[in-house]
Amino acid sequence: MSVVKQSLYYGVGIVMMKGVSLFMMPYVTGHLPTKEYGSLEALILLADIGTILVGFGLIDAMYRFVGSSEGEKRQLLIANCFSLSLIAAVMGGGIVWLIMPWLLLYIPAKVEVYQVVLIAIPTLLDGLIAIPLTLMRMQSLAKWFCIFNVVKAIVQALLIVILLEYGFGIDGVLIAGTVSSILMLVFLLKFQWQQMGRLGYLGYSLPLLKFGGPIVISGIGMFAVTGLDKWILADKVNVEALAVYAVSVKFALILSLLMQPFCLWWFPNRIQILQQENGSQQCAEKAVIGCNLIIIIAFSMLLTVPSFIYLFFPSDYYLVAKVVVGLILVSAIKNISELMNLGCFSGESSQKQMWIQCLCAVIAVMGYYFLIPLYGVWAAVAVLGSVYSMRLALLYCVSQSLEPLPYKHTCWVKTLSLCSVAYLFHSVISATFSPWMVFISGGIISVFTFILLMYLNTFPNLYSQLKGKLTSLIFRHITDFRKV
Structure with a gap:
């Protein structure tokens, strides 16, 4: 297949x-x-x-x-x-x-x-x-x-x-x-x-648990980052604030959900590909393709999700439309850090990742504890953004020290720049639009931006492959028509 x-x-x-x-x-x-x-x-x-x-x-x-x-x-x-x-x-x-x-x-x-x-x-x-x-x-x-x-x-x-x-x-x-x-x-x-x-x-329990143990500790650390915020919101503010924040988080998770087709194929196979001839180059290219996908998905969500909430949710949840913008950006940073983290999984142990997760957890817990009682959901968003940005930088540096990969960073920078300009353009032209018009125009701009990125070869070979298949299909239909 x-x-x-x-x-x-x-x-x-x-x-x-x-x-x-x-x-x-x-x-x-x-x-x-x-x-x-x-x-x-x-x-x-x-x-x-x-x-x-x-x-x-x-x-x-x-x-x-x-x-x-x-x-x-x-x-x-x-x-x-x-x-x-x-x-x-x-x-x-x-x-x-x-x-x-x-x-x-x-x-x-x-x-x-x-x-x-x-x-x-x-x-x-x-x-x-x-x-x-x-x-x-x-x-x-x-x-x-x-x-x-x-x-x-x-x-x-x-x-x-x-x-x-x-x-x-x-x-x-x-x-x-x-x-x-x-x-x-x-x-x-x-x-x-x-x-x-x-x-x-x-x-084989010993090697399995030796490898999995640090990952469990890392997971607990990440729960402190992505779960304790909700716990403190419910405890120090109220469960209504938790409901608004939780719905915002679920919308932000759409980004991770849309990345799953790529990740479900890539994560189980990346170690095997790394061990092949020219494996480092292949892994670097695929990670950058993944980063570009994350950026374009996040961009499309920023243009459409807030207006969707105004259209289809009760008025009690309207604050979600504002909170979700920050959380979509946080989700993008989080997913990029997963793709840029191959080195931490290439050896026999995952302890270095564990220590990074624990450091992030400590900082997040301190931020939640002191800031959420004062600033509510916005404090949770700010702490998450700061911690995940730090995590991305640390994981990238450690991963590159363990398994250097030849990333082409200019590719994702080009994608990010183009999406940023398109987002600002949409924000200006839609200032007086109705929610339905904001939603529709956001979808249209997202599609055109994606087509432009394919034309600029941001997704290597995808544009040329689609163009070649379309040309072949048209040629075959013309040939069949002449035979008739």
Whole structure:
């Protein structure tokens, strides 16, 4: 299957897997007042930290070890990863039950025991689900990856609609997530068993955990950067502020979502490509292409998302249209740093990245703690922007010291400059437009800018390839017409 076709399947799959909450946002916010939506986000915060801990960093360890193994060793490594994930899920369930009184006391919203259980079940199953899905990506089974995620998303969305219409509120959203995750795991178990053939093997646990451990610590550090802001907002301001900020964050995540077709193909394969002949050059080119994609997607979102919010959301959420502008820029910086970070994953350990994440976490925590009580959501945006900018600089420097890559920075600078000029032009001409006109004109300018960037060869070979295919298609139709 070609890279383009794989990317399309991955795109559909990941949009359905992660995008269901985004697609459902106008509907859900229409059924939940800001206070209830804020309580739902507080529970999701608990799931975020749980996913990091239960994951054990095993997905990144699979990229590193399973991807370069064959035969029986590969099967044993897969069995080892799944067994560790199962152990983590069981232990995690016991720990959640033991600390339930503490959770109910410190979650920054009023929640019930059954609600914590409902959010804990899909969280604990997430690691088990992620392993077979990752194996599908590593084996280029993009079509099956897409099918499983589409079915899960449809089931979850239908359940949300039905339960909200029957007045279940946030309980309906939680039940839908739990049921869809259980069904997903059940249907993935057959494929997983075919890949490993046994359960309970733990012989490779030491190298897997040695590699994954720092990634878990890094993940906790990143939770302090991207999760503690919401926690402090709910605790020090109110859950209504959390609701506005959380919706803004979800819109900003669209950028990451749209980058997933590229990233789902690139991340599992980058180490293998690096080890090929001329691998450094290939990796550098693909990373720059990814950066250009991030810039054009962020630019398009800046032109369209704020007006979309004014058009389709209740007035209680209008502040989102302003906050989301800053968070889209933050998301762009975050995603670029991931692409410029190959060196930290090319060795046997990921400790240097861990230390960078921890440093960012410390600075973020201090900024949130002192500034959010004073300036609310704007403080969270400013702290995030500053921390992610510092993280990008540090990761780039460390990555280049470990694995120097010949990046062509003039390519993404050209893209950024052109998009900046187009954004300023749109801001001036749309000052007196209605929200519908701002939305439509933003879309049109985005398309024309992308076409211009292809013409300027910002995306290497893409313009020439499309031009060649179009010319070939026209020529074939002319030939067929003459035959007739």
